[in-house]
Amino acid sequence: MKKITGALLAITICSCTFITGCNKVDTEFSMNYVAGIMDASYKGEFNNYMTITKSSEEEAKTLYDTTVEYYTASIAYYCEIYTEDLSEELQNEFTEFTEDLLMKSKYTVASAESGNDSCYVRVSIKPINLLEQVEDDIKICINDFNSTLSEIGEENLQSLPEEEFKKLENDYASKVLDVLKEGSENLEYKDNIDFTIEIKSEDDVYCPVNEDDWNTIDDYVMGLF
Numbered sequence: 001m002k003k004i005t006g007a008l009l010a011i012t013i014c015s016c017t018f019i020t021g022c023n024k025v026d027t028e029f030s031m032n033y034v035a036g037i038m039d040a041s042y043k044g045e046f047n048n049y050m051t052i053t054k055s056s057e058e059e060a061k062t063l064y065d066t067t068v069e070y071y072t073a074s075i076a077y078y079c080e081i082y083t084e085d086l087s088e089e090l091q092n093e094f095t096e097f098t099e100d101l102l103m104k105s106k107y108t109v110a111s112a113e114s115g116n117d118s119c120y121v122r123v124s125i126k127p128i129n130l131l132e133q134v135e136d137d138i139k140i141c142i143n144d145f146n147s148t149l150s151e152i153g154e155e156n157l158q159s160l161p162e163e164e165f166k167k168l169e170n171d172y173a174s175k176v177l178d179v180l181k182e183g184s185e186n187l188e189y190k191d192n193i194d195f196t197i198e199i200k201s202e203d204d205v206y207c208p209v210n211e212d213d214w215n216t217i218d219d220y221v222m223g224l225f
Helices: 024-043 047-053 057-078 088-102 135-152 154-159 162-185 212-222
Strands: 002-008 011-017 106-114 118-126 193-202 205-208
Touching (some): 024 057, 024 118, 024 212, 047 057, 057 088, 057 212, 118 212, 193 212
Antiparallel strands (some): 002 011, 106 118, 118 193
């Protein structure tokens, strides 16, 4: 009996299943293993992941929520938004937007080959290109915000109540979100990328040879490279 672990963004969930060696059955299992993790992470589809890893829905949802949080933070950073200053309502809107955007992610677990002690699973990814797609419009939002700050003046900004400054930031973030939503309605994708992740059994635990591969797959799917 082997144990299987799945890890995206440093989340590891252990479970048990019957697997022997890296033969044809194991290759098919490895493909389902990778697909299950990706579907749970990006689409919020947990059934395959839960079956393969024998994990709970709560554990699967933690994997998904962490992925959404990572992508939301990445988008905010790219757009020069400080999420800690946003209202709870606007934070929720950004989270919901990210969830909708991830549902549009395109990838296929294309094939797997057996090695001596591991399996090589090839993932075909069509990276989301939203941030580059709306780059010019985001720059306009940034320039408009900076112009507003210049009009207020540095001296007045120093004495501006915190609530008023946060309102300015929320107004800016709301405009950026509108741009992102509009772009996502006609979403563009980057050229296809094939990535191979090596899965091995070590100390009765199934895992990728390089845990950083999960983060690489994340960034390819999300277009963060």
